[in-house]
Amino acid sequence: MSKTLLIVESPAKAKTIGRYLGNSYKIAASVGHVRDLPSKTIGVNVRDNYQPQYVTMAGKEKVIRELRAAAADADRVLLATDPDREGEAIAFHLAHLLKLDPTEPLRVTFNEITEKAVQDGVQNARPLDLDLVDAQQSRRILDRLVxxxxxxxxxxxxxxxxxxxxxxxxxxxxxxxxxxxxEAFIPEEYWLLYAHLKKFEDTRVFRAKYHGFLKGGKVKKSVPKDKAEADAVLAAVKDASYTVRSVAKRVAKKQPWAPYTTSTLQQDASRMLSYNSGRTMRLAQQLYEGVTLPGHGQTALITYIRTDSVRVSAEALHEARRLIADTYGDEYVVPKPRYFKNKNKSQDAHEAIRPSHFDLPPSAVESMLTKEQAKLYKLIWDRFLASQMSPAEFDRVNVEVEANGQVFRAAGERMRFAGFMKLWSSQQKDEDDQQLPELEEGQTLQLEKLVPEQKFTQPPAxxxxxxxxxxxxxxxxxxxxxxxxxxxxxxxxxxxxxxxxxxxxxxxxxxxxxxxxxxxxxxxxxxxxxxxxxxxxxxxxxxxxxxxxxxxxxxxxxxxxxxxxxxxVAKIEMPVEDIGRKCPKCKEGDLQIKEGRYGRFIACSRYPACDHSEPIVVKAGVDCPLCGSDVIIKTARKRKRQFFVCDQKGKDPKCPFISWDKPIPGETCPVCQSYMVEKRYGRNVSKRCGSKDCPTNARAVKAKKAKDDDSEKA
Known part of the structure; x- marks a missing residue:
C-alpha cells in the first residue's frame, strides 16, 4: 500500500487531522518553524541582493531527523502548514530540508479542520506559492535589518x-x-442641565436634558460654558410653564456586527473577557488546532484565526441560518443571507473566524473545555450566529419640551423585537435613554426639580x-x-x-x-x-x-x-530621579529610581560598589482587611499583572493578605463575614467575597462538588 506523509506545524493539529485521513496517511508535526535567520549574526548579505543565510533552529535537529526518515519511507509528501505567509514559509523550508520539488503539487491548505475541508485540501494539492514565501521572507529580512x-x-x-x-x-x-x-490637554468647563418632569395626572418622572434655545422658530443648540451661563438658563426656566413642543416616534433598527476578524476578536476578548491579545490568540489557536472532546475525539472548533476578512462560505451561511431557525424560529433569520463588506486594505485570503461544527454549540462542549476556552468559543459562536439574525427593533421616541424659550430634550426606547440581541448584546446603553410616558404635542408638564451638573472636557483616553x-x-x-x-x-x-x-x-x-x-x-x-x-x-x-x-x-x-x-548623536543620559533618602546599606550613596528588566525599582547611586536595591512601594489607598496595615500594589513579573498585598507580608508580625483584587474598605461578606473585593471584568466592576472558601465563590463551589463526588465514589 502506498503511504503519504502529511506534515503540519503542531502535534495537536496532527492529532485532529489524523481522524479524517485513513491508514494510508502518516501525520507528522514540524513543531513550528524549522529554519530561520541566525540568532547571533545578522544573517542577511546586503551585498548579494539581501540573500538570507538560513540555519536550522536550535533544538529542531531531532524533529528534522524524524521527518527525513518518515519522508524516506513515504511515496508522497504533503505540506499542510497554516494557510498564510508564515505557513507557506514553513512549507518552503520543509521542502528544502526534505529535498522536495516546490513546483510539484505538495502544498495542502484548508481554512478549517473538518473532514470535508481536509479531504478537499488533499485532493487539491498545489505547488508552493513562492510569491507568498517571498512576502514572508521580505518582512523577516526588513525586520532583521532594522x-x-x-x-x-x-x-x-x-x-x-x-x-x-x-x-x-x-x-x-x-x-x-x-x-x-x-499632558497637553487643557480641560474646559461646561454644564449639563436636567429638568425632571412628569404629567400632572401621573407619578412617573422622566428626565429631559437642556439642548438650547428658540431663535426664529428654530432650536439653536447651546451648552452653558460656566456657572453664570447655567444659572441664567435655570433662572429663565425655574418658574416657567413646560410644554411638549414635539413628539417624534419611529421604529429604529439595529443591525448585528460582522463575524470576527483577528483584530475584532482580540478587541472584544479584551473588552468583554479581560483577555490580553496574547492570551486570546493562544486560546484561539487551541480551538483551531483541536481539543479532545469525549465522544468526538480530537476536534477543531473554529476556522483559521489569522484573518482580516469578514467573508463567509455559502455552506457556513446555510448552516447558520438553518440553526437559527431551528433554535429561535424563522422570524429570527434575516430574509436573505447577510454579506459584510471587507475593509479596503483587507487581503481577503481567508474566511472570517467562525465555528467549524454547527452540531457542537457552546452548551454541548462547555464541560469539555477549560473555562477560558469555553468563554472564547461562546464569544465566537454567538457573534457568528448573530451576524445572520434579524435586526433588533425598537420603538424610539424623541420629545422636545419648551420652557420660556429654552428647549429640553428627552429620548426613550423600548424593544419591540429582540432579533440578534436575543443572542448577542454588547452595546453600551445610552444614559439618556429611558421609559417615557405617553406624551402629546402641546401638553403641559409639571416640573419636579432642576438639576445642574458641572462638567469638564476630558483628555483622550x-x-x-x-x-x-x-x-x-x-x-x-x-x-x-x-x-x-x-x-x-x-x-x-x-x-x-x-x-x-x-x-x-x-x-x-x-x-x-x-x-x-x-x-x-x-x-x-x-x-x-x-x-x-x-x-x-x-x-x-x-x-x-x-x-x-x-x-x-x-x-x-x-x-x-x-x-x-x-x-x-551624542550620548543620551537616562534621567535620574533621586527619592531624597540615603542608602541604608552603605550610608553614602543616594537612593534613586532606576529601570530594570522587570520595571522600575529603587537602587543605590554607588552601584556596583553598593548593591542595595528595594521595590517601589505604591499604596493602594486602602487598609488591609486582615490587620489594618497599608495595602500596596505590586506587579507580577511574568504576567505583568498588578496585585494587592499587605505591607506587613513577610515582616514581623506577618500578615498573609494577598489578592488579585482590591479590597473594599468596611464591607464584609453577608455569608461568611470575610472581606469583600472589587472584581473587574473589562469596564464593569462587581463586588465579591475575597475568601476562596466562601460558598459564594464559584471555584469553592466547584471544588466542594468535586470533593463530594470523590467521597461518593469511595
Missing amino acids: GYELSPLLWKKIKKGLSAGRVQSVTTRLIVMREREI RYTEASLIKAMEEFGIGRPSTYAPTIMTIQDRQYAERLPGRTLKPTELGILVTTMLEDHFDSVVDPAFTAEMENRLDTVESGDNDWVKIVDEFYKPFHELIVKADKG
Missing part, C-alpha cells in the same frame, strides 16, 4: 539591552503620542490593548498575525506599562527612545510610512513587485541615517 542596525545604536547612545523594530517602534510611538496629547489594536488596524501598521506579539514586546521591553484599568502608559524609557527615533529616524516611526511599506510588501504577495527592490529602496536610506546618527 533590529540589527538600530538596536546597537540605542545601546551605544542610551543604554544596553534596548531594542527597536519596524512595527514595534511605530506602535510605541502611538502610545507616546497619546500620552503627549493627554490612554490606549487599552483593544483600542491600540484598533488603531494599528486603522493606521495599517502590521498585520493580524503581528498585533499580539507587538504589544507583548513593547511591554516586555519596558517601553509601556499596563495600569490597573488595563490602559497602556509609556514609561520614561519608552518616551526617551521614541523621542530619539523621532529626531533621527522619523520614517521608521511614522505611521503613514509604515502603512505604505506594508502595502508595498503586500504587492510582493500578489506577484506585482520584486521583494529585493522593495527591501533595497528601504534599506539604503535607512542605513545612511544609521551612519549619520552614529557619528552625530
Whole structure:
C-alpha cells in the first residue's frame, strides 16, 4: 500500500487531522518553524541582493531527523502548514530540508479542520506559492535589518539591552503620542442641565436634558460654558410653564456586527473577557488546532484565526441560518443571507473566524473545555450566529419640551423585537435613554426639580490593548498575525506599562527612545510610512513587485541615517530621579529610581560598589482587611499583572493578605463575614467575597462538588 506523509506545524493539529485521513496517511508535526535567520549574526548579505543565510533552529535537529526518515519511507509528501505567509514559509523550508520539488503539487491548505475541508485540501494539492514565501521572507529580512542596525545604536547612545523594530517602534510611538496629547490637554468647563418632569395626572418622572434655545422658530443648540451661563438658563426656566413642543416616534433598527476578524476578536476578548491579545490568540489557536472532546475525539472548533476578512462560505451561511431557525424560529433569520463588506486594505485570503461544527454549540462542549476556552468559543459562536439574525427593533421616541424659550430634550426606547440581541448584546446603553410616558404635542408638564451638573472636557483616553489594536488596524501598521506579539514586546521591553484599568502608559524609557527615533529616524516611526511599506510588501504577495527592490529602496536610506546618527548623536543620559533618602546599606550613596528588566525599582547611586536595591512601594489607598496595615500594589513579573498585598507580608508580625483584587474598605461578606473585593471584568466592576472558601465563590463551589463526588465514589 502506498503511504503519504502529511506534515503540519503542531502535534495537536496532527492529532485532529489524523481522524479524517485513513491508514494510508502518516501525520507528522514540524513543531513550528524549522529554519530561520541566525540568532547571533545578522544573517542577511546586503551585498548579494539581501540573500538570507538560513540555519536550522536550535533544538529542531531531532524533529528534522524524524521527518527525513518518515519522508524516506513515504511515496508522497504533503505540506499542510497554516494557510498564510508564515505557513507557506514553513512549507518552503520543509521542502528544502526534505529535498522536495516546490513546483510539484505538495502544498495542502484548508481554512478549517473538518473532514470535508481536509479531504478537499488533499485532493487539491498545489505547488508552493513562492510569491507568498517571498512576502514572508521580505518582512523577516526588513525586520532583521532594522533590529540589527538600530538596536546597537540605542545601546551605544542610551543604554544596553534596548531594542527597536519596524512595527514595534511605530506602535510605541502611538502610545507616546497619546500620552503627549493627554499632558497637553487643557480641560474646559461646561454644564449639563436636567429638568425632571412628569404629567400632572401621573407619578412617573422622566428626565429631559437642556439642548438650547428658540431663535426664529428654530432650536439653536447651546451648552452653558460656566456657572453664570447655567444659572441664567435655570433662572429663565425655574418658574416657567413646560410644554411638549414635539413628539417624534419611529421604529429604529439595529443591525448585528460582522463575524470576527483577528483584530475584532482580540478587541472584544479584551473588552468583554479581560483577555490580553496574547492570551486570546493562544486560546484561539487551541480551538483551531483541536481539543479532545469525549465522544468526538480530537476536534477543531473554529476556522483559521489569522484573518482580516469578514467573508463567509455559502455552506457556513446555510448552516447558520438553518440553526437559527431551528433554535429561535424563522422570524429570527434575516430574509436573505447577510454579506459584510471587507475593509479596503483587507487581503481577503481567508474566511472570517467562525465555528467549524454547527452540531457542537457552546452548551454541548462547555464541560469539555477549560473555562477560558469555553468563554472564547461562546464569544465566537454567538457573534457568528448573530451576524445572520434579524435586526433588533425598537420603538424610539424623541420629545422636545419648551420652557420660556429654552428647549429640553428627552429620548426613550423600548424593544419591540429582540432579533440578534436575543443572542448577542454588547452595546453600551445610552444614559439618556429611558421609559417615557405617553406624551402629546402641546401638553403641559409639571416640573419636579432642576438639576445642574458641572462638567469638564476630558483628555483622550490612554490606549487599552483593544483600542491600540484598533488603531494599528486603522493606521495599517502590521498585520493580524503581528498585533499580539507587538504589544507583548513593547511591554516586555519596558517601553509601556499596563495600569490597573488595563490602559497602556509609556514609561520614561519608552518616551526617551521614541523621542530619539523621532529626531533621527522619523520614517521608521511614522505611521503613514509604515502603512505604505506594508502595502508595498503586500504587492510582493500578489506577484506585482520584486521583494529585493522593495527591501533595497528601504534599506539604503535607512542605513545612511544609521551612519549619520552614529557619528552625530551624542550620548543620551537616562534621567535620574533621586527619592531624597540615603542608602541604608552603605550610608553614602543616594537612593534613586532606576529601570530594570522587570520595571522600575529603587537602587543605590554607588552601584556596583553598593548593591542595595528595594521595590517601589505604591499604596493602594486602602487598609488591609486582615490587620489594618497599608495595602500596596505590586506587579507580577511574568504576567505583568498588578496585585494587592499587605505591607506587613513577610515582616514581623506577618500578615498573609494577598489578592488579585482590591479590597473594599468596611464591607464584609453577608455569608461568611470575610472581606469583600472589587472584581473587574473589562469596564464593569462587581463586588465579591475575597475568601476562596466562601460558598459564594464559584471555584469553592466547584471544588466542594468535586470533593463530594470523590467521597461518593469511595
